[in-house]
Amino acid sequence: MEKNLINHLKKYVAIDPNRELDIANFFQTKHFAKKENLLEFDTTCKYHFFVLQGCLRMFFINDKGVEQTIQFAIENWWLTDYFAFEYGKKTEFIIQAVEPTTVLQIDNQSQEKLIHTFPALERYFRLIFQRAYSASQLRTKYLYGFSREQFYHHFNDNFPAFTQRIPQHVLASFLNMTPEYLSEIKNKSRP
Amino acid sequence: MEKNLINHLKKYVAIDPNRELDIANFFQTKHFAKKENLLEFDTTCKYHFFVLQGCLRMFFINDKGVEQTIQFAIENWWLTDYFAFEYGKKTEFIIQAVEPTTVLQIDNQSQEKLIHTFPALERYFRLIFQRAYSASQLRTKYLYGFSREQFYHHFNDNFPAFTQRIPQHVLASFLNMTPEYLSEIKNKSRP
DNA sequence: CGGTCTCTTGACGGAGTTCAAAGCTAGTGG
DNA sequence: CCACTAGCTTTGAACTCCGTCAAGAGACCG
Numbered sequence: 001m002e003k004n005l006i007n008h009l010k011k012y013v014a015i016d017p018n019r020e021l022d023i024a025n026f027f028q029t030k031h032f033a034k035k036e037n038l039l040e041f042d043t044t045c046k047y048h049f050f051v052l053q054g055c056l057r058m059f060f061i062n063d064k065g066v067e068q069t070i071q072f073a074i075e076n077w078w079l080t081d082y083f084a085f086e087y088g089k090k091t092e093f094i095i096q097a098v099e100p101t102t103v104l105q106i107d108n109q110s111q112e113k114l115i116h117t118f119p120a121l122e123r124y125f126r127l128i129f130q131r132a133y134s135a136s137q138l139r140t141k142y143l144y145g146f147s148r149e150q151f152y153h154h155f156n157d158n159f160p161a162f163t164q165r166i167p168q169h170v171l172a173s174f175l176n177m178t179p180e181y182l183s184e185i186k187n188k189s190r191p
Numbered sequence: 192m193e194k195n196l197i198n199h200l201k202k203y204v205a206i207d208p209n210r211e212l213d214i215a216n217f218f219q220t221k222h223f224a225k226k227e228n229l230l231e232f233d234t235t236c237k238y239h240f241f242v243l244q245g246c247l248r249m250f251f252i253n254d255k256g257v258e259q260t261i262q263f264a265i266e267n268w269w270l271t272d273y274f275a276f277e278y279g280k281k282t283e284f285i286i287q288a289v290e291p292t293t294v295l296q297i298d299n300q301s302q303e304k305l306i307h308t309f310p311a312l313e314r315y316f317r318l319i320f321q322r323a324y325s326a327s328q329l330r331t332k333y334l335y336g337f338s339r340e341q342f343y344h345h346f347n348d349n350f351p352a353f354t355q356r357i358p359q360h361v362l363a364s365f366l367n368m369t370p371e372y373l374s375e376i377k378n379k380s381r382p
Numbered sequence: 383c384g385g386t387c388t389c390t391t392g393a394c395g396g397a398g399t400t401c402a403a404a405g406c407t408a409g410t411g412g
Numbered sequence: 413c414c415a416c417t418a419g420c421t422t423t424g425a426a427c428t429c430c431g432t433c434a435a436g437a438g439a440c441c442g
Contacts, residue, residue, distance in 0.1 A: 060332060068335045070328070082325030092332070122313045129320035134273030136327040137261070141251060141283070143334050144259045144367050148398070169420065176335050181398055183422055339430070360388065372430055374390050 001052045002029060005104055008050075008076050012127050013120040023121075026114045027104040032097040039095035045084035047105040051077050054101025055165060058093050059173065069174040072098070072162065078128060098166060148177045149185050192243045193220060196295055199241075199267050203318050204311040214312075217305045218295040223288040230286035236275035238296040242268050245292025246356060250364065251284050260365040263289070263353065269319060289357060339368045340376050 005027070006020050015023070029052070032038055038056065039045055049056065051073050058079060059069040070093075073079035084091040085108055106114065115121045146154060152175055156163050163171060172182040196218070197211050206214070220243070223229055229247065230236055240247065242264050249270060250260040261284075264270035275282040276299055297305065306312045337345060343366055347354050354362060363373040 060336065062336045068332075070331045070335055082321060082328060086321065086325060119310070119313075122310075122317055126313055126317035126320060129317060129324050130273060130277065133320050133324045133327060134277060136324060136331070137272065138274055139331070140261045140327070140334070141259075143331070144261055145251065145253045167420075178399060179421070180400085180423085184398090187422080358388075369431060370389070371391085371432085375430090378390080 001102065002027070002104065004052050004076060005050055009121070009124055012124045015120070019118070023114070023118060026110050027106050030103050030105055032101045032103070034097055034100055037094055037096050038103070039081065039091060039093065041092070041094050042090050044088060045081045045091045046107050048078060048080045048085060048108070048111060049073070049095070050104040050106075051075055051079070052102045052104060054103075055098040056095055056101060056103070057098050057170065057174070058095050060093050067173050068176065069170060072166075072174070074162075074165075078132075098170065143176075148175060148181065151175050152177075152182065152185050192293065193218070193295065195243050195267060196241055200312070200315055203315045206311070210309070214305070214309060217301050218297050221294050221296055223292045223294070225288055225291055227288050228285055229288065229294070230272065230282060230284065232283070232285050233281050235279060236272045236282045237298050239269060239271045239276060239299070239302060240264070240286070241295040241297075242266055242270070243293045243295060245294075246289040247286055247292060247294075248289050248361065248365070249284050249286045258364050259367065260361060263357075263365070265353075265356075269323075289361065334367075339366060339372065342366050343368075343373065343376050 002024050006015060006024065009015050009023070027050070030038075032054075038049060039047075039058075041061070053075060056073040056079055057069045058071040058073075058081070059067045062068050071079065079095065081091040081093045081095075083089065084093075088108070115125065142151060142154060155171075155175065166174075168182060169179040172179040175182065193215050197206060197215065200206050200214070218241070221229075223245075229240060230238075230249075232252070244266060247264040247270055248260045249262040249264075249272070250258045253259050262270065270286065272282040272284045272286075274280065275284075279299070306316065333342060333345060346362075346366065357365075359373060360370040363370040366373065
């Protein structure tokens with residue numbers, strides 16, 4: 001299953017087949033049960049995660065004690081709290097498995113060494129971050145322009161697989177609304 | 192003033208002093224008057240902008256015809272609609288000068304050539320995008336967690352220089368609220 | 383100066399939250 | 413493999429934040 005990462009790299013840059021294992025060796029494979037935390041609140045964020053199988057979410061607890069999910073990651077997505085990861089700060093987020101999940105993890109120092117050893121990966125990560133950032137520009141537009149109801153329908157129409165994979169109250173926390181209101185919206189649009 | 196870009200590059204990667212001019216030659220310097228558009232709605236997004244002096248904002252027009260500002264850029268910041276820029280699509284955004292502004296601009300093809308000619312810049316842009324993305328993760332947290340009033344105070348406390356530089360109705364559109372409500376909040380917190 | 387943008391103020395309305403309670407589902411242990 | 417419980421979803425009523433509309437008071441530029 002670790003092959004997934006190599007295949008993903010190959011979509012962006014050329015990889016010497018003889019060095020594939022050397023790259024893979026920079027990472028550790030980890031398994032997490034449903035609802036198990038990969039990153040705990042107020043701890044240093046050591047790892048960058050690449051999802052091989054399963055689904056993660058990143059959330060924080062707001063000042064009313066409610067979970068707010070700001071991001072999901074499924075197969076072939078990278079995820080971490082990048083601010084805390086880069087600067088070695090404590091995180092304000094929690095990363096949790098939504099399903100039983102297998103990831104590859106790498107710490108910041110190893111990642112720098114990896115990129116130094118394989119300069120092609122500098123380009124790979126540049127492209128990954130560029131796309132992540134461009135996606136987040138569009139996401140910001142939706143957060144500004146959509147009502148909660150529009151946001152739900154947009155997400156539902158564009159990522160139907162997601163909607164089915166995720167418990168409803170978790171979806172509500174991602175759509176930045178209460179579970180009660182999501183329930184109301186869903187049942188409103190029934191024929 | 193073009194030196195600003197070179198100095199910025201040098202903060203992240205080593206640059207051969209003899210090649211500085213070669214790098215600078217990839218860019219064109221442009222001036223824009225206050226309220227002049229650098230990027231028009233529904234046109235192809237040709238350029239990536241680096242602000243030498245002044246202030247830009249990126250906004251869209253929502254379905255009620257109201258401007259919503261999702262991003263500012265001041266000195267030493269990069270800005271474009273990255274999705275449209277990378278894929279050669281038409282943009283849903285407008286980029287406009289908030290003040291008289293001088294920028295360096297480069298098109299996508301030239302940028303790829305630039306990075307190819309100076310591989311150190313692959314690292315530079317990787318770091319720029321990584322930081323931009325990490326900042327956008329935090330921003331998303333604020334958009335989820337803050338009430339409009341908290342958002343205003345947070346922005347005002349952390350970027351007071353900005354608040355003074357920007358017309359109030361533009362600030363309101365960035366804070367995702369009406370000018371009327373911003374006015375109410377401001378005057379509420381007066382002693 | 384005159385006209386167009388910009389900021390303020392207040393009354394009203396609606397999208398979305400809060401709180402409470404009842405029904406439903408799924409995971410766990412026996 | 414069933415029963416029991418904890419967690420998830422639904423419903424409804426009261427409430428609140430913030431938008432809408434209207435109208436007046438600056439402020440800026442030609």
